[in-house]
Amino acid sequence: MLNRNAEALFWIGRYIERAENHARLIDVHYHIQQEEDFQAEGHKWSRLIDALGVRNEYLQQFESFAEQDVLSFITLDLGNSNSLFSCVHQARNNLRTLRQHLPSELWDIANGFNLWLGEQSVADIMSSPHQFYQQVKERTAMFLGAEQSVMLYQLLKLRLEIAHLHLQLAVRLHQREYVIIKEPAGCFQTLVKIKRSHEGFEHIGQQGRAGSS
Template identity: 55%
Template sequence: MVMMGRTAEALFWIGRYTERTENHARLIDVYYHIREEKETSSDQSWSRLIDTIGDRTAFTEQYGSFTEQHVLQYITLDKNNSNSLLACTNHARSNLRNIREKMPAELWDIMNGLYLWLKEKEVRDITNDSPHLFYRFIRDTLSMFQGAATSVMPRQNEWHFVEAGRYLERAENLLRLLQSLCHDYAREELSSYPLMLSVLKSVSGYESYRREHADTVNLSSIIKFLMLHETFPRSVSFSFQSLERSLQGIQMEDPDLNLAVHRLAKLAGKVKANLACMDEEDILSGKLEMTLSALRESCNVMGLRMSKVFFPSREEVIA
């Protein structure tokens, strides 16, 4: 199938930005609701959220203090923050608009509707009503987008590029979250129990985890579950397995491009195989932080290689 680099890149970033928006909405919602259970100050709670999904330096330069209003504005509605929910939604919408003729109309309607709704919001719309309902609406809309894509998109290159972006983003976001969990746990800035539960709930893994581990809630079991579980859709292992499958599904007419994507799929498979070799001793050892960093670097390498192979020219791309 012939596919221009611009189209491939737009598809890849639609997957990444929709996944990033949903992941961040989940995390904001959970952090918002564990504030009552924490033992630290409100400023520490909000600064932790900025460290996880934002840029502390950029935030402090613009806002100064870690108040509820400032943090919610920065991570939800700030157009100048490239990782805010509004900015990510706009990026996904812009890429989708550029290739509307190649994508099902339902996807444009859903994403455009979410962007138009979100851009009219102010912080008081979040805090005066129900923050939970606000962020749940964003999550539900993105779930609708994913459901529509799953239902109507042919399993051709377009689908596989979107899915490759989605699962690469999912793996990277979870690894960043696990690094934050280990860091906070080591510093004992939060009661470990609510902190660990918040991580499970942020990826909708609480029920699945409890079905396997009952009342056992400890750091090693949670990290093992989120990293190594082969059937939980938001685990690192499942993400790399799905990334490998998506890359294998891409079929290009150019033999060199086919070889390049085959190598990318092999890299994803290698990471998945290395994860399968990990055990509880590896998780409990002092090498965990190094392992998480190495896995994040693998995500970065794959993203850079995708860019180099399929869309080396960036001047025409909105992302």
């Protein structure tokens, strides 16, 4: 279960990272176009469509590369599986299946991000592009930071479960060994050593959990 949760979190994080990359690419594009002199207005935005690899999908809906159409398609269009909103939406939907296994904070961040994007319009973007994509980057950073903390906790729990399994295996092996050679006193002393060793490992794990909280 822990392995599956960690893997699912990894892919959820990839969706959020893709959304962050989109925001950075679009934000940088705005700065570049202010410094360069394009002969054709449409060329400014066709380059962005090509950079995201969605030219065919875009041309199925639009005939020209107008700023408003391009921004709407690559940022807010849920019909475009590679749009910024689609990436966040997919991450949020996948995260919903893990809600019972994760801190509520992670869900709250992803769900709030998804709801916020759903309330935005292309007019909101065009009124202040840098501010809009800066907010996207801040929200992705918040989610990824929280996700890393959760993944570390999940991996620590996995290590502790493995340690418990090793303890059980060691106890059974030594019980079998001392039953065969009929030395119960030696068996008891060995089991005490194993238990103390395991308790030391658990103490380290508890310190790790306290440090991460």
